[in-house]
Amino acid sequence: MRDYHISKHNSFYAVGLSYKKADAEVRGKFSLDVPAIDHILGKAKEIGIDGLLAISTCNRTELYGFAQHPYQLIKLLCDETHGTVEEFQEVAYVYKNHDAISHMFKVGTGLDSQILGDFEIISQIKQGFYRAKKYDMANPFMERLCNAVIQASKRIKNETEISSGATSVAFASVKYILDNVDDISDKNILLFGTGKIGRNTCENLVKHSNNSHITLINRTREKAEDIAGKFQLTVKDYGDLQTEIRKADILVVATGAQLPTVSKALIYPKKPLLVLDLSVPKNVSDDVKELDNVTLVHLDQLSQITDETLAKRKEYVPKAEAIIEKVKKDFLKWLETRKFAPVINALKDKLNTMKTEEIDFQTKKIEGFDQIQAEIISDRIIQKITKQFANHLKSNEVDTDDSLELIQKVFQLELHSK
Template sequence: MPLSLYLVGLSHKTAPLAVRERAALDPLVALPAALRRLGVGVVLSTCNRTEIYGVGSLEAARALLLERGVGPAHLYEKRGVEALRHLFRVAAGLDSLVVGEAQILGQVREALFLSRKHGATEGLLEKAFQSALALGKRARSETAIGQGAVSVAYAALDLALAVYGDLSGLKVAVLGAGEMAELFLTHLKAQGVGEVLVVNRTPQKALALAERVGGRAFGLEALKEVLKEADLVVASAAAPHYLIHPEDLPRRRKPLFLIDIALPRNIHPEVARLPHAYLYNLDDLERVVQKNLEARKGEIPKVEALIEKAVGDYLEWYAGHRVRTAIEEVRLRMRRWVEAEMPEADPLTLHKEAGRRAHPLILNLKRQAIRRLEGPPCPAACPLLALK
């Protein structure tokens, strides 16, 4: 019997943001309703994809997405081994917008948890998602697919760590109070920085961000004073002109590192000429990001090898699951045969001899079961298929 797993979904590869928004299933209302309608299924719904995994017929899952305003051209459907392989690629980060991104593994885990919570899982799905989670962990621990900064905020953090090694005790000034500033400060707080100084044109916004990250707030008029205190400056303010000029920086006994992640730039490039100032901008950070992305892409073949091994392992489990009754009958028959031939043998000897005789028959049963599956894997992926 073919592997009855299916997948229906859409992602950043097949649908624009407006379509993905319509397909998204919120975890409080839409997702529980969808699971009740499907009966059995796991829904993976993120900002970049909505995918429904299930067993049996996929018609209900397809209809559910079409009813939410998703055109057929935006959907992809996979069955059997290809659905399983796709799930493994997603969990490993190979199907993400940014290859190797870490968040997707937690999202796969949450999707399985919610399905369990609403009683919508069964054996095949449970095993498939547990295998996907184990694979995702292996991909990140045994390869470099998730290493290196691949966002500007992370690249800026990596740069700060490269410069200082340890950020604890440092005073960090952030110019701007928008999303990028908050993201960078979140990363910094996780590294144990000593003090955060938030500078913004609108003092109320500076205060709101400072309260969220446990820092001090300043208006733009205090920028020169803040620059006297800071060890590290990160600029991300939305401004049409430079906010920091060479004359704004006092001569210092210790160097000042400045990272300008704003566009247009916040820091005049001439600042880099000062003997006590070290300035990095978006071009510098994007070169780091691109280098790290290329390094991640070089790890893809290693991850794909892990995926094929995981597919083979799952199919071996599935084959044993499908022929479990037949396997038990073989074991029982061999036991009776050995008992009749060796009436004086002790129980351990009987058990070993019965197992030895049953082993090739059990392998043959599993091999036949795997060959009935859709799209059987290559012999390297599933050792049972390579047996003669």
Template sequence: MKDFKAVKLSYKNTPLEVRGQFSLSQQDCESLLKVYQNDERVNELLLVSTCNRTEAYYMAEEDLSKDIIKEICTLKEVEEDKAYNYFESMSSSSDAQMHLFRVSMGLEAQVVGDIQISSQVKRAYQWTADHEMAGQYLHRLMHTIFNANKRVQIETEFRDGAASVSYAAVEMIDEITSDVSNPKILVVGLGEIGTDAVRNLQNTEITDVTIMNRTLSVAEELAEETGYQVRDFSELWKAAKEADVIISSLPIADYFNADNVKSLDILAFKCFMDLSVPRSVAVDVEKIPGALVYTVDDINARASKALEKRLNSIPKVEAIIESALTEFNKRTQEMEYSPIIKGLKSTLEDIRCREVQKYEKELSSKEKKNIDKITKNLLNKIVKIPVLQLKTTSNIDKKEGQKMGKIISDLFDLDKQ
């Protein structure tokens, strides 16, 4: 399908602060979908935006990349010149298809195999469907992607385990607190890794999460996104005393040490997940009874095993994508020629019926049935020859297939039907 195109921006070529400027909320996506509902140039539109990427996939005869980038800039109040330094356009249908598949599977994720991206793409598709900007092509493409995703989940180890420090830390917390009723989690320090940990907590059943940062506005912004509670940094030690698990990504060496952690009066256990380098939880904390300390090295060892499995599974995932895309494009191609095939059958059926009618009065009831059967079988065999030739030619060379389709249309005057 030559009209399927994309425009993309991602962590691969765009720093975090710039990605933030172009990040699209649900409300932003819905505003853009409404804009293009009234644009006759765009037939279908899907907007995918995460902390790592902002992308638009669309069906249009002309390249509308600049137009879409301009609309995003207007919405986000960012200068267009800045956007053109980072956004890339994809005018090749096959490239746009493959990229959407790879993004949806997690092959293009910062954390390879990131399971969150699949949910994010599904939400994006739901918004598109709600605003009637998904037509036959996008509906079929997205469901092909979802089915391929199921195969990846079932047939490979691509999604097994946590493959990043923040993922692994949250996975460990989930296990450690499995016997604790409504565990209390405190996240201190909201740099990139601390922020990722907060977002990953949303994939667990843990609900009592407090976030804290030396710059309060940063914590408040993340709280608005996640729904977690915020406390001022001045309340750190009170919050730490109440917490079962403390995730620290503070850029301050040995901030938590034996002297101040003893004051927390640990009764059963208190877990410290130290995501900082250098350590923000001092070595001497490990000697305090009830204090469980996990460092970046401990968490990395867990993440590395999972990542190795995922990387080894990439060829299988890519094979599933290739298989799904081949089948999708084959069916899409058949749909492209189905009006020609239906028109050809209809035209020849009309000719057959008219010829049979000429001799109806001369035939008995039994003869009519036999002639009807014979001529229908003959018609099906005649139609089968150009139909098979059309499909075979288009599979080998799409342009030649299109030429043959036009010849058949012109020969039988199908456009007038």
């Protein structure tokens, strides 16, 4: 497999860590919020990195970008987070060029998700690209790659049933509640945090538990009221959190804070309390486990729930992989073409110069010389010659670099870098 470069000195890398080797605590140390991503993009620009995309979800943190060495990207990430390079290297992966491209396709199409077929990640890639563009860090390669991954993701969603059935972190949490709590419709459920996972959990709870005793609390009350309005649920103020926890049988924490928002000090359990923490980094302090009546379950445990839905989804993996291969092949073809486009353009310029000189010469030499006719014929011949060269360079049997060098030598081409 050839290496794919945009520049002679830089390679394309994907560096990151995910749920596969890093537990929630370690992932929490390396998670990035929007200001941190913006800061990384700004610093990357300063040190001359051309093209960078950052994504951070509860399951993974990754940087995709062009660098002379992957350590440049690793350092950018570690400087901006609470983790050290040593901690990162223990759980990290680094992919280069073609492997980095393949990894992004796998991630963006839900095949690498903690729950197979979970397409939440594609919105993170879109968001990451939008931020990269804002900081002028989205070169044509990045733009084309992100669009290809989005296209593959759409096709897999539409052409396979890999995301069929209710399986997501939100559904896994509700499934856990249904499997472990008796008389669920009589229990008091408190949902703290109304981000994306909180909203989805709320929807799943209403749908599957037949419970109307659900209370929402969010730091910003309006957000909670928006969601509560859809499902006719109760909203309480952030200041009532402690009181509401005391009343609750089940507490679902889906806040997006960098530090724990619920600790032992907030809980006085007179009756059993099940706490589900759906946040990364963890938003429920481990000290709540010291309380006799409290059961604490974290996202990572929930995501291990395998059911028939997941088994069914696995059947569609080969079809999804075939779609990825097709879209990726088109992307790589574009990349190859982009690699030799400057040489083909320089060749065209050279042949056009020859044409102009020859037509000038013939115009002076031959009386009544039909310049327009000569132009038409010459242009068609130039078009056919350059197409012949382009087809040669596209061929898999050809060493593109050697051929490019030979064409430049034979025609004494000067390449104008943009």
